[in-house]
Amino acid sequence: MSTRKASLTEKQAKNGTSKYVLERCASINEYYDIAFKVMLLGDSAVGKTCLLVRFKDGAFLGGNFIATVGIDFRNKVVDVDNLKVKLQIWDTAGQERFRSVTHAYYRDAQALLLLYDITSKPSFDNIRAWLTEIHEHAQKDVVIMLLGNKSDMAAERVVKTEDGEKLAKEYGVPFMETSAKTGVNVDLAFHAIGKELKHRATQQPNEPKFQIHDYIESQKHKTGCCGP
Amino acid sequence: MEGEAQKATASWESGTLAPVDRLRSVRADSPIPGLVEGTEPGRSLSHYQWDYITDCALILKTAGAGQKSAMFIHAHSFEDLTAEAEEEALRTVDSGRSEEQHEEGLKALVAEQNIDEQHSNDLSDSRTKEEDVSSEAWRSHKKHVFVLSEAGKPIYTRYGTEEALSSTMGVMMALVSFVEAEKNIIRSIHADGCKVVFLTKSPLVLVGVSRTCQSDKEMLRELQYIYYQIVSLLTLTQLNHIFQHKQNYDLRRLLAGSEYLTDNLLIRLERDPGLLLSAVTCLPLASSSRDVVSSSLQAAKSKNLVFSILLAGDRLVTLVRKKDQFLHHIDLHLVFNLVGSSSSFREGEGWTPICLPKFNTAGFFHAHISYLEPASQLCLILVSTDREDFFNMSDCKQKFMERLSKRSAYQALKEAVKCPSYSVAQVGIPELRHFLYKSKSSGLYTSPEFPMVYQSDEEQERLLSLYQELHSCLHHPTRPLRYYYRCRETENLLAQVTSGFELYLCFSPLVTKASAFAAVNKLLKWIRKEEDRLFILSPLTY
Numbered sequence A: 001m002s003t004r005k006a007s008l009t010e011k012q013a014k015n016g017t018s019k020y021v022l023e024r025c026a027s028i029n030e031y032y033d034i035a036f037k038v039m040l041l042g043d044s045a046v047g048k049t050c051l052l053v054r055f056k057d058g059a060f061l062g063g064n065f066i067a068t069v070g071i072d073f074r075n076k077v078v079d080v081d082n083l084k085v086k087l088q089i090w091d092t093a094g095q096e097r098f099r100s101v102t103h104a105y106y107r108d109a110q111a112l113l114l115l116y117d118i119t120s121k122p123s124f125d126n127i128r129a130w131l132t133e134i135h136e137h138a139q140k141d142v143v144i145m146l147l148g149n150k151s152d153m154a155a156e157r158v159v160k161t162e163d164g165e166k167l168a169k170e171y172g173v174p175f176m177e178t179s180a181k182t183g184v185n186v187d188l189a190f191h192a193i194g195k196e197l198k199h200r201a202t203q204q205p206n207e208p209k210f211q212i213h214d215y216i217e218s219q220k221h222k223t224g225c226c227g228p
Numbered sequence B: 001m002e003g004e005a006q007k008a009t010a011s012w013e014s015g016t017l018a019p020v021d022r023l024r025s026v027r028a029d030s031p032i033p034g035l036v037e038g039t040e041p042g043r044s045l046s047h048y049q050w051d052y053i054t055d056c057a058l059i060l061k062t063a064g065a066g067q068k069s070a071m072f073i074h075a076h077s078f079e080d081l082t083a084e085a086e087e088e089a090l091r092t093v094d095s096g097r098s099e100e101q102h103e104e105g106l107k108a109l110v111a112e113q114n115i116d117e118q119h120s121n122d123l124s125d126s127r128t129k130e131e132d133v134s135s136e137a138w139r140s141h142k143k144h145v146f147v148l149s150e151a152g153k154p155i156y157t158r159y160g161t162e163e164a165l166s167s168t169m170g171v172m173m174a175l176v177s178f179v180e181a182e183k184n185i186i187r188s189i190h191a192d193g194c195k196v197v198f199l200t201k202s203p204l205v206l207v208g209v210s211r212t213c214q215s216d217k218e219m220l221r222e223l224q225y226i227y228y229q230i231v232s233l234l235t236l237t238q239l240n241h242i243f244q245h246k247q248n249y250d251l252r253r254l255l256a257g258s259e260y261l262t263d264n265l266l267i268r269l270e271r272d273p274g275l276l277l278s279a280v281t282c283l284p285l286a287s288s289s290r291d292v293v294s295s296s297l298q299a300a301k302s303k304n305l306v307f308s309i310l311l312a313g314d315r316l317v318t319l320v321r322k323k324d325q326f327l328h329h330i331d332l333h334l335v336f337n338l339v340g341s342s343s344s345f346r347e348g349e350g351w352t353p354i355c356l357p358k359f360n361t362a363g364f365f366h367a368h369i370s371y372l373e374p375a376s377q378l379c380l381i382l383v384s385t386d387r388e389d390f391f392n393m394s395d396c397k398q399k400f401m402e403r404l405s406k407r408s409a410y411q412a413l414k415e416a417v418k419c420p421s422y423s424v425a426q427v428g429i430p431e432l433r434h435f436l437y438k439s440k441s442s443g444l445y446t447s448p449e450f451p452m453v454y455q456s457d458e459e460q461e462r463l464l465s466l467y468q469e470l471h472s473c474l475h476h477p478t479r480p481l482r483y484y485y486r487c488r489e490t491e492n493l494l495a496q497v498t499s500g501f502e503l504y505l506c507f508s509p510l511v512t513k514a515s516a517f518a519a520v521n522k523l524l525k526w527i528r529k530e531e532d533r534l535f536i537l538s539p540l541t542y
Helices: A002-012 A048-057 A095-107 A121-125 A128-137 A162-171 A186-202 A211-219 B002-011 B020-026 B045-062 B085-125 B163-180 B216-234 B235-243 B259-271 B273-278 B287-299 B329-341 B388-404 B408-418 B456-474 B515-532
Strands: A034-042 A071-080 A083-092 A110-117 A143-149 A175-177 B071-079 B143-149 B154-157 B183-189 B194-201 B202-212 B306-314 B315-322 B349-354 B367-372 B378-386 B434-440 B444-446 B484-485 B492-498 B503-509
Touching: A002 B492, A034 A048, A034 A095, A034 A128, A034 A186, A048 A071, A048 A143, A048 A186, A071 A095, A071 B388, A083 A095, A095 A128, A095 B259, A095 B329, A095 B349, A110 A186, A110 B434, A121 A162, A121 B349, A128 A143, A128 A162, A143 A162, A143 A186, A143 B408, A143 B503, A162 A175, A186 A211, A211 B287, B002 B045, B002 B194, B002 B444, B020 B367, B020 B434, B071 B349, B085 B306, B143 B216, B143 B259, B154 B163, B154 B216, B154 B315, B163 B194, B183 B216, B183 B408, B194 B216, B202 B216, B216 B235, B216 B259, B216 B329, B216 B456, B259 B329, B259 B456, B273 B329, B273 B434, B273 B456, B287 B315, B287 B388, B287 B408, B306 B329, B306 B388, B329 B349, B329 B367, B367 B388, B378 B388, B378 B408, B388 B408, B434 B515, B456 B492, B503 B515
Parallel strands: A034 A083, A034 A110, A110 A143, A143 A175
Antiparallel strands: A071 A083, A071 B349, B071 B183, B143 B154, B143 B202, B183 B194, B194 B202, B306 B315, B306 B378, B349 B367, B367 B378, B434 B444, B434 B503, B484 B492, B492 B503
């Protein structure tokens, strides 16, 4: 109950600078300063769980596709500018029948990672529908990032990098291509989100705004059409 | 939402998949991948009829229709399930005759069918991973299970792909409808070592095709399980709603990603005696430790929490429920199946809607599923009525963990998980190899680990099918038995049922009948002595 109440009061006290700080006291060996909720969205089988496992454990879930059931909730603490940021990550099932339970938790998320699979045109085509849905259910100031996953599968690519960039530009969201298999840009995606959220939460009035787009551009590993 | 769905499906029905742009506006508030990832386009009736005829041959072949005379159909009336024998016989003859007529037509078409088969062989090359449904390997599977909608659309097949079987399933539906047209219900078709059992559960039709010696009743029970598995994913209300609005809806869209649950349930039906006995088994644990675990779980309550279930693998450690609310064994097995089939709960905390069909087919519960420790076998399932209860349930788990980890019982529990079963040698009956004991009042059963002779999967499945046979004999609908003793080359079996328990024993083939019966008393005595460790004697409520 406590967390839920806490997040509600946070929303009401939007003007406070330390609104996210010490949301729930750290348990035994997991100390952190700020906690944020991040949600992974996208069609079934685009690699949401794989991306999370790569980020969390540095491993790749090869082999058979295991569909996530409902929502899966995991934590990871990352260092952002000497601050311990705990990312509470919701990994969601892409299947239609779980849509209603996913909707119920959209508004708790401060950041959304929206994934498509560069080898699946339908998953890319559905991104607009996902964005419409996000617009309807999520918080107004939610941080969104578009990710084209499976960038290692160059031979099967059907969605061009430029198409992803164009779509992201249209909606004004940052974009990059990732590979849960090789790990390309995976940490960057989560770190950029962590940095952005941390800046939002602790920003002083006279401090310059953190530019997530510039940060990503300066850091990201390009995977052009001609291969890595 | 309904309107939108209809619009969307209308464009899809017309056969030409609508361009994504047009679909997008329709699907604005629910991105539905299935809709754009080609689904089977609508077919004309004549097409279906054609398939019906060619595939009648196919199915009859599968059913081993070489001996046409051996084939008969079990059917019973809509209005009166215990219809007069005379009437029944007449109907059976009737449907039998029409079947023959069909077959006449079929013979002529066998040539055509061969061409069809060749064609599908070519197709299957591009689908190397999937089993070819026209192959001998596909046909020789011991047990097939098919699920289809009342419009004849494939929903699930155990082997091969649904697409490849769309016309076969069309035939199955035709058989169902054909008998239904005479106000009858088709129950089974028996032919040459093969049994086809039908279960119509509107809006679904389930068909089992088996080469085993299972009784119709056993197969029906298994089909029921599959039906409940599907209901638990969607609720019956949603199922009915979907098919009322669109009869030829492709349900696979909603079930996408859940096929493995049905696959695993079918494996469980072959290997888990709990599903046969309508009972679950417990982790052997000293009652003092179990009581501490139960009371810790009882203390971690929340307004909407209905059931707290702690599992060690496939074994129940404890179950705490809301007062006056009971969990049916089928629902519990569905929960076991969900947890056991998914590795995705290992790391984090899972939150998923689940319908417990024996409790209520109309609505979803929401289950919080997490392992006590990542590498542990202990899995906690908290079932809430509220979709937005995730954080409450997460807190409940936290509370339970805090309380439990302070107690020595947690250590005892972890030790118990390391040896989740016991050896039959503990009972002290040398000829006894294995047994199942079900306590009827608690719905719990106990059973030792499989001995050396039954180590392989095949041997275990064989033993279970023997138990299944005994079970069928004891629970025969018209001639139930209290005792059943059977001598075989490889083992001797004894089964007994009383008002309080059911017992199935497996002895070495050298045992005598007298000593087998004497063993029963000895075993019962042993179970009584051990019962507070083997069973949950004091179930708690919140």
